[in-house]
Amino acid sequence: KSKVIIDCDPGIDDSLALMLAITSKEMHILGITVVCGNVPVETGAENVLKILKLMDRLDIPVYIGEAKPIVREYVSAQDTHGVDGLGGSNYPSVEISEKNDPRGGIKREGAVEFIVKALKEYPDTSIVALGPLTNLARAIELDEEVFTNLKECVSMGGNYRSFGNCSPVAEYNYWCDPHAAKTVYKNFSKIGKKIHMVGLDVTRKIVLTPNILEYMKRLNPILGGFVEDITRFYFEFHWKQEKIIGCVINDPLAIAYFINKKICSGFSAYTDIETMGITAGQSVVDSQGFYGFSPNSIILTEVDSFEFMKMFLIDVFLGEEE
Numbered sequence: 001k002s003k004v005i006i007d008c009d010p011g012i013d014d015s016l017a018l019m020l021a022i023t024s025k026e027m028h029i030l031g032i033t034v035v036c037g038n039v040p041v042e043t044g045a046e047n048v049l050k051i052l053k054l055m056d057r058l059d060i061p062v063y064i065g066e067a068k069p070i071v072r073e074y075v076s077a078q079d080t081h082g083v084d085g086l087g088g089s090n091y092p093s094v095e096i097s098e099k100n101d102p103r104g105g106i107k108r109e110g111a112v113e114f115i116v117k118a119l120k121e122y123p124d125t126s127i128v129a130l131g132p133l134t135n136l137a138r139a140i141e142l143d144e145e146v147f148t149n150l151k152e153c154v155s156m157g158g159n160y161r162s163f164g165n166c167s168p169v170a171e172y173n174y175w176c177d178p179h180a181a182k183t184v185y186k187n188f189s190k191i192g193k194k195i196h197m198v199g200l201d202v203t204r205k206i207v208l209t210p211n212i213l214e215y216m217k218r219l220n221p222i223l224g225g226f227v228e229d230i231t232r233f234y235f236e237f238h239w240k241q242e243k244i245i246g247c248v249i250n251d252p253l254a255i256a257y258f259i260n261k262k263i264c265s266g267f268s269a270y271t272d273i274e275t276m277g278i279t280a281g282q283s284v285v286d287s288q289g290f291y292g293f294s295p296n297s298i299i300l301t302e303v304d305s306f307e308f309m310k311m312f313l314i315d316v317f318l319g320e321e322e
């Protein structure tokens with residue numbers, strides 16, 4: 001099993017990603033760190049607990065991270081994810097106790113400190129980042145060297161050929177905190193590692209359709225019902241905005257790709273993130289090698305969406321029974 005930290009901002013699609021990560025036999029989740037993004041960080045942490053309760057895994061530690069981007073003003077995505085971050089489903093909060101309190105007991109330390117500590121303690125740890133990269137950037141600020149220990153880093157964010165979802169050129173996670181994304185890509189350049197960028201080029205091809213949702217409910221009424229409740233609002237949003245029947249789910253693909261690298265393919269390149277003006281948050285991928293810098297990223301451009309959906313359905317909804 002791969003030791004992994006999941007950094008997230010749940011978030012409808014983050015919640016689906018957590019469901020996949022938790023049920024996967026390949027992942028040993030050391031901790032779930034939360035960052036401000038789709039919703040304020042405290043709301044995100046509450047949502048992590050809701051997912052952990054649903055999946056009966058309240059034993060997984062949760063760490064609260066950064067409440068604000070490094071420089072720019074914080075802009076949530078509650079217009080697309082609902083004020084509660086779970087599509088306005090208003091699932092009841094999980095009662096906080098010593099055992100499962102992300103803000104108390106053994107989980108009193110913050111996300112940034114936990115990331116640094118875990119990387120020191122377990123040098124084969126990987127990170128899958130499903131939100132803005134603020135926690136990771138702060139961890140780098142705290143200990144520049146520590147990421148040399150990192151085994152793998154998959155980041156859902158950015159876009160290469162695909163258009164943006166927050167501006168003509170930028171994807172939400174990198175747009176929300178462009179300075180953090182820049183720090184992380186720069187640091188990877190320095191330490192000679194590559195970020196796997198699971199961006200909109202591939203995630204836009206993952207659409208949860210009403211048919212698939214029906215099948216999820218048939219396979220597992222409780223989990224399928226939960227997915228239906230949290231995606232109802234998202235379905236309507238996609239129909240109104242883009243006339244898509246169903247909804248695009250970005251984050252679960254980053255988990256699926258982490259588990260099985262054959263699900264996406266792409267190329268290595270040097271990437272930098274723009275931080276200013278109308279192009280803030282744009283991932284500038286030097287696919288032609290203009291700058292002559294060594295690659296610090298693997299840019300995923302192709303996806304086997306059938307394999308993804310198969311993994312998602314089997315791992316999460318079919319469970320142990322078959």
Ligand code: BDR
Pocket residue numbers: 011012013014038077130131156165171172173250251
């Ligand atoms: C990303 O932004 C968020 O809204 C989603 O959770 C995903 O991580 C897609 O741009």
Ligand code: CA
Pocket residue numbers: 008009010011013014037038130131251
């Ligand atoms: Ca997310």
